[in-house]
Amino acid sequence: MSAPEPQATPETDPAFVPHPTVEVAGVSVWFGPKVAVTELSCSFGPGVTGLLGPNGAGKTTVMRAICGLLPTDRGAIRVLGRDPRHDRSVQRDISLVPEDDAVPGALTARQLVRYAASLHSVRDPIAPEASLAAVGLLDVADRRVAGFSKGMRQRAKIAASLVTEPKVMVLDEPLNGADPVQRAALIGLFQTLGAQGRTVIISSHVLNEVERLASRQLVVIRGRLAAAGGHRAIRDALADRPRSVLVRTTQPRRLAGDLLASEAVQGVSVDGDKLVISSSHAGDLAELLPVVARRAGARLREVRPLDDSLESVFRELLR
């Protein structure tokens, strides 16, 4: 008889936190033959947690299941110790800002936020105004949401979520459509909410964005948890993965030959004036490339990582 497997704890597994408000235990969700989430186990606590993953990874499904919108086919979810699917009282403490554009366009931003406040029995009539102000929509609060830009609609949804004073906030790609100024303001807002002790779960497929937002990240790929921890841990997990870099230069063949002599380069393919360099040490390559190019008398016209998108990085994580 084999010894029982030790249970994952926050000390041994970065997917878990010491004092969780949201617990996801072996959750699987599927839609007919399509498996959206497979045996996902993790937990979330106060502060901002980033849920990373490429499109179609299962982030939205996980978020909807956490809020109770979707039932789980296996496993269990607990929000503040309660089942969000069957215990309506959970909805007092949780809010979801969905990714899609589904906002009742006939309502003004103020009506939308006041509606959300009324549903949650918020008594303070100032609360909706404060929420609208917090996302910078007070000036346009009496305009219909249908006429809003995508970024403004996102902020209206965030205001409707904020007004309910949730302990757990689930935000699905909340920065989509926001311009750089709004983006910075919203990131500050989410960090403030996290610092207030709320559990803020934010999904994104943009690694840098989540690095700015959240000190802890969970990476979901094809419905599975692929990595967890701080952004440094995630990056470290990627460090030894081969990366591809495209280089356009005036001396492609000579540069290719010189680069192949380096240990940092695993392979080079030449196509016209373009080189595609495979390297397992992206940092070393970044230092090496200008030196080798200068030595070879080659001008670098373009240097671009081919697989820097989160999706390709995630694919590497899955291998």
Added chain:
Amino acid sequence: MSEVPAPPVGPPPSRRDPDAPRALAPPFVAVVAYTLRACLPAKRWFGVLLPCAGALLFGWLTHVNTDSAEQAFSDVAEAGLFRLILPLTCLIIGDAVLGADVRSGTFPLTWLSPVPFRVIVAGRWLGGWLVALVTLVPAMALAPLIAGVPEAVGPMAIAAAAGAAAYIALFLLVGVLVRRSALWSLAIVLLGEWLLGTTLTGIAQLSPLWEAQQVFAGLWDDGDLLLRSGVAGGNGAIVRLLIITLVGLALAAWRIGRMRPIGGDD
């Protein structure tokens, strides 16, 4: 937890501000108001008012008929008002109050709240019924006046109000059962009520169309022109419509708790 992040664009108005916002409505009132504002935008109102205009037109049509005013109106009431105007208008309203909200993906805004499902369903239904009371019911009540049978105004108003109550509850239920609720609702009217209800009394007893007609027939002095044997008329039909309404709402509330209010794809 009560702290609100510092607003980046000016402070919110203070409580002492004379223009301070009015008090927030309780959840049930908010659901009703949402139904009237968000579920019935201008385009839907046009869709509701068009058949109402048709009801008035049917009233005028009776003057073309050479029979007595009562006979002419009973023909028009049966073929036009109860078979066409009542179900069609209620379908537009009933689909709008929930089915369209589910389809458009905006229903989670309401679903993700601590408000009990029965309150959500009751609020949506009441919102829809209020719309019927100010559009369909006056239009159907005016039709006999235009037709020259003023004594039928009261019975018609009661029949329209009771029929609309049951129809909206039925279509609201369809809205949480299937995605293409408008299509299914139309199928229920055409196949269930028109086709089967006409031949099978058992179906007619469950049909808002036939029961509403029986309410009118039972309450109107000349209602025997319309009265259908085997189906209760007058107050008995009102009770049946009330039961259909309550059962429809109860099933809808039960179903909402088990549905996936949004599509599942990530």
